[in-house]
Amino acid sequence: MPELISLIEEVRTCTLCSEHLEHGVRPVVQLHEKAKILIAGQAPGRKVHESGVPFDDASGDRLRDWLGIDKATFYDETQIAILPMGFCYPGSHKGKGKSGDLAPRPECAKAWRKALLSKLERIELTLVIGQYAQAYHLGKRLNVTETVKAWQDYWPDCVPLPHPSPRNNIWMAKNPWFSENLLPKLKLEVARILSS
Template sequence: MSLFTKLLADAERCTLCSEHLPLGPRPVVQLHPDARILVAGQAPRKRVHETGIPFNDPSGDRLREWMGISKAVFYDEKTVALLPMGFCFPGTGKSGDLPPRPECAKQWRGQLLAQLPNVELTLVLGKYAQNYHFDNPKLSLTELVSSWHNYWPAMAPLPHPSPRNNIWLSKNPWFEKEFVPVLQARVKEILG
């Protein structure tokens, strides 16, 4: 058994924070060492917890649209790796889902990222993932996303594709008009 296979199996069986999870543990990740695109997200939503399929919701539909790829390509683990900050549904609070549990990132993130040597583009969705992957947590979402060219072509900070961000998207039409075509071209280039 390879180190990658063992790490992934251990992560998928993780119960590290089970006492904090309202629906219990069900880690949801998609990884393979051959993956060329990494989506670094927040944590699975309730529907994802129920199905075990990452981004199996309107957020996933919008993300795939932004990337310009089909579900078949998106769910090909040898093409796209999906590694959230928290692997399990964290529960719901007053204004939406709770933040990802911090135990996952501490225990698994560094080890699993080290097993992805072929990643050419990392899409970083949402503030928790952005705080982990970028070194200036004081920037607002708008400031960070509008500075995407500073990290391009290897990384890109994105707003979370959730419908909860419709207001942000309507206030920042440049994102879908200017950045999304650049993103789609880069994804197409990587996938050949």
């Protein structure tokens, strides 16, 4: 545990990509060696950057609903580890003809990910959210939809998920199989792991 604590302290003071972050550096992670479930996400959004609390937004509300757990369980670091691909808010696409946030900065994964993951030896389930996390953890597929559709290929160790952002409401409506088939099984597996 001392090694992980030391690594987390280093992460919290990391400034590797500060020159690229218009809103400044604020790494947001949640890690403990006893964690059983790993949430591998993209990068903190603006609200999370301001609060310093992972998934402290509408995306987090939806994600907790998908998992069938409450906030107390979600923020229990001995149960749930949260390690995004980029630890700081990357900024948004404003004025570039696109919506949403920029891609996670690549420096975090290169500098920290392997070492941090090696300390999480009790992980039984990894939730892989969005294209950047899926590319890192699962290898590339055609797109997020195709990867999530193939979720049984990775079950029960990993589950690829779309981003739980309200921006994905249209995706959810177009892919009812996600709520009908994947989520019930995911909730049961999360409950099993957390009760063991």
